[in-house]
Amino acid sequence: MAKKPNEPQDYGTTGHSWDGIEELNTPLPRWWLWTFYATIVWGLIYVAAYPAWPLINGATQGFLGYSTRGEVAEDIAAFEAKQAPMNTKLVETELAAIADDAELLGYANSAGEAVFMTWCSQCHGSGAAGAVGYPNLVDDDWLWGGDIESIHTSISVGIRQPSDEDYLRQSEMPAFGRDELLEEGQIDEVVNFVMSLSGEAKDATLVEAGAVVYEENCAACHGDAGEGDIDQGAPNLADAIWLYGEGYDAIRETVYSARYGAMPAWNTRLSEAEIRAVATFVHTRGGGQ
Numbered sequence: 001m002a003k004k005p006n007e008p009q010d011y012g013t014t015g016h017s018w019d020g021i022e023e024l025n026t027p028l029p030r031w032w033l034w035t036f037y038a039t040i041v042w043g044l045i046y047v048a049a050y051p052a053w054p055l056i057n058g059a060t061q062g063f064l065g066y067s068t069r070g071e072v073a074e075d076i077a078a079f080e081a082k083q084a085p086m087n088t089k090l091v092e093t094e095l096a097a098i099a100d101d102a103e104l105l106g107y108a109n110s111a112g113e114a115v116f117m118t119w120c121s122q123c124h125g126s127g128a129a130g131a132v133g134y135p136n137l138v139d140d141d142w143l144w145g146g147d148i149e150s151i152h153t154s155i156s157v158g159i160r161q162p163s164d165e166d167y168l169r170q171s172e173m174p175a176f177g178r179d180e181l182l183e184e185g186q187i188d189e190v191v192n193f194v195m196s197l198s199g200e201a202k203d204a205t206l207v208e209a210g211a212v213v214y215e216e217n218c219a220a221c222h223g224d225a226g227e228g229d230i231d232q233g234a235p236n237l238a239d240a241i242w243l244y245g246e247g248y249d250a251i252r253e254t255v256y257s258a259r260y261g262a263m264p265a266w267n268t269r270l271s272e273a274e275i276r277a278v279a280t281f282v283h284t285r286g287g288g289q
Contacts, residue, residue: 178258
């Protein structure tokens with residue numbers, strides 16, 4: 001008569017006993033062992049076939065030569081080949097004429113949105129509404145011009161970048177307080193005058209004196225009436241739009257220490273087609289001139 005398979009005398013015990021209960025030395029099922037051995041063999045084959053072990057300057061490549069980066073590169077190359085005709089047309093078309101071609105305009109806006117979300121939204125916001133220190137691209141207040149050619153130039157050469165060899169976007173405001181160009185009292189006066197151009201001054205008694213300080217130190221760039229100068233990137237001071245924040249303290253800090261906002265030159269990072277696409281996208285958001 002066959003013995004029951006779970007009786008101690010079939011397998012013996014491990015020698016562990018607790019409260020009279022002994023641990024049987026039961027072997028694992030053969031199907032489980034063979035499955036386990038198969039997974040080990042499969043793992044060794046996989047390690048040899050595909051990139052696996054990290055090295056100092058890379059990783060083992062595997063005898064199949066597979067690369068996830070290579071696969072992505074192939075996909076990108078395939079899409080670029082499909083888009084090549086439209087990109088060529090985008091580059092060869094005058095910027096102002098892109099809007100006249102419905103198909104090209106649609107492509108430029110679609111491609112430009114992708115570029116904007118990848119490279120520009122971190123500063124200007126996903127809706128292009130900007131933030132403190134980062135211009136709003138959907139209003140009509142443009143430091144260096146809001147027509148599509150000017151937007152294209154700003155994107156290409158950036159703002160205050162060493163690579164801007166033609167000095168197109170390099171203007172800087174003097175730090176009137178930090179560099180002791182004006183006395184503390186004069187700074188208070190001119191700040192109150194500037195505030196009066198678009199609203200109420202903090203101290204109306206200083207506005208008249210501030211007008212004199214403004215005329216002697218600020219009007220050359222910002223205009224006699226504070227209307228600004230697009231060609232110099234000098235902001236309009238009479239429209240109540242403040243890039244670095246409104247209010248007495250924010251404006252005073254601008255006069256005292258000046259602002260030197262910068263933007264990368266994208267002509268070294270993006271293709272001409274990508275720059276034209278994102279310029280078109282920005283221009284059609286509603287604020288382009």
